Amino acid sequence: MAEVHLDVQVREKKGTGGARSVRRDGYIPAVIYAHGEEALLIMIDKKQFSRAVRGYTSENVLIDMKIEKQKKPKKAIIKEIQVHPVSDEIIHIDFSEVFMDEKIHTRVPVVERGEAKGVKEQGGVLEHIVRDIEIECLPAGIPEKIEVDISDLEVGKSIHVSDVVFSEGIKVLTDLALVVFSVAIPKGAEEAVPAEGEEAAAEPEVIGKKAKEEAEEEQTEEKGRKEGTEKKK
Numbered sequence: 001m002a003e004v005h006l007d008v009q010v011r012e013k014k015g016t017g018g019a020r021s022v023r024r025d026g027y028i029p030a031v032i033y034a035h036g037e038e039a040l041l042i043m044i045d046k047k048q049f050s051r052a053v054r055g056y057t058s059e060n061v062l063i064d065m066k067i068e069k070q071k072k073p074k075k076a077i078i079k080e081i082q083v084h085p086v087s088d089e090i091i092h093i094d095f096s097e098v099f100m101d102e103k104i105h106t107r108v109p110v111v112e113r114g115e116a117k118g119v120k121e122q123g124g125v126l127e128h129i130v131r132d133i134e135i136e137c138l139p140a141g142i143p144e145k146i147e148v149d150i151s152d153l154e155v156g157k158s159i160h161v162s163d164v165v166f167s168e169g170i171k172v173l174t175d176l177a178l179v180v181f182s183v184a185i186p187k188g189a190e191e192a193v194p195a196e197g198e199e200a201a202a203e204p205e206v207i208g209k210k211a212k213e214e215a216e217e218e219q220t221e222e223k224g225r226k227e228g229t230e231k232k233k
């Protein structure tokens with residue numbers, strides 16, 4: 001698991017007004033939660049946080065926090081990031097303290113490796129369905145990402161969670177039956193192809209219809225001739 005370092009300060013200003021004041025000063029208000037302990041209010045330099053976590057997802061990076069006025073640093077993972085709906089600015093972060101000898105639940109992103117045979121050679125379309133997988137393991141064993149080799153994946157075939165290889169010590173919590181990747185036939189590519197014998201059967205049907213029409217015409221002519229003969233008599 002990737003690990004980054006942050007210098008944080010204990011936050012004295014509380015409530016909505018306090019959080020707003022912290023943001024004006026260039027910091028992000030945050031909270032560290034730990035089981036059995038009171039939540040710790042902190043604030044993080046906005047620029048430092050952006051540089052530290054750039055390139056990582058919120059749940060696959062371990063934060064090593066050096067807290068102002070505290071001798072012992074804390075290890076934590078990000079549980080939630082609140083973002084302003086208009087400006088996309090981070091307005092609050094929830095951290096959860098972790099201990100290196102205790103297993104935790106987290107989600108890890110899934111990425112493909114290689115190019116699927118069904119796409120490269122068969123003209124199919126790759127579908128990435130499960131984007132992350134929930135796992136349980138020790139903090140040090142959390143992978144940054146889960147790579148899945150899709151090179152042999154053909155059209156109409158799928159890779160399930162059960163097919164993914166994980167490192168030792170990782171327990172998978174996501175449903176093993178879920179499809180992670182599949183290769184589908186492009187929409188519109190499947191044209192209705194006549195089954196064998198259908199074209200051959202079509203022609204006798206037309207011929208039979210024509211013969212029926214000719215027979216009806218002959219019956220009409222024959223009826224006309226008979227009526228004409230009767231009139232002459």
